[in-house]
Amino acid sequence: MKTITVKYGVDQITKQVEEDFTFGDLQASDTFKAALGFGDNTKALVDGIEQNRDTVIPAGATVRIETAANTKA
Numbered sequence: 001m002k003t004i005t006v007k008y009g010v011d012q013i014t015k016q017v018e019e020d021f022t023f024g025d026l027q028a029s030d031t032f033k034a035a036l037g038f039g040d041n042t043k044a045l046v047d048g049i050e051q052n053r054d055t056v057i058p059a060g061a062t063v064r065i066e067t068a069a070n071t072k073a
């Protein structure tokens with residue numbers, strides 16, 4: 001297990017997650033969604049840099065969740 005901190009707006013939560021927990025897992029997690037109130041269309045940032053959904057979140061990381069802008073292809 002490892003500890004991560006997740007911020008959304010002015011709220012934040014620190015929680016223990018599995019070692020192989022990814023940014024995609026975080027964005028899909030009903031636990032984090034319910035605690036912080038974010039929806040499905042989000043992006044995860046570390047130090048202002050958007051992270052790939054397949055990347056494993058490092059231990060002790062602080063992740064900021066932001067609502068992603070709608071885009072057209």
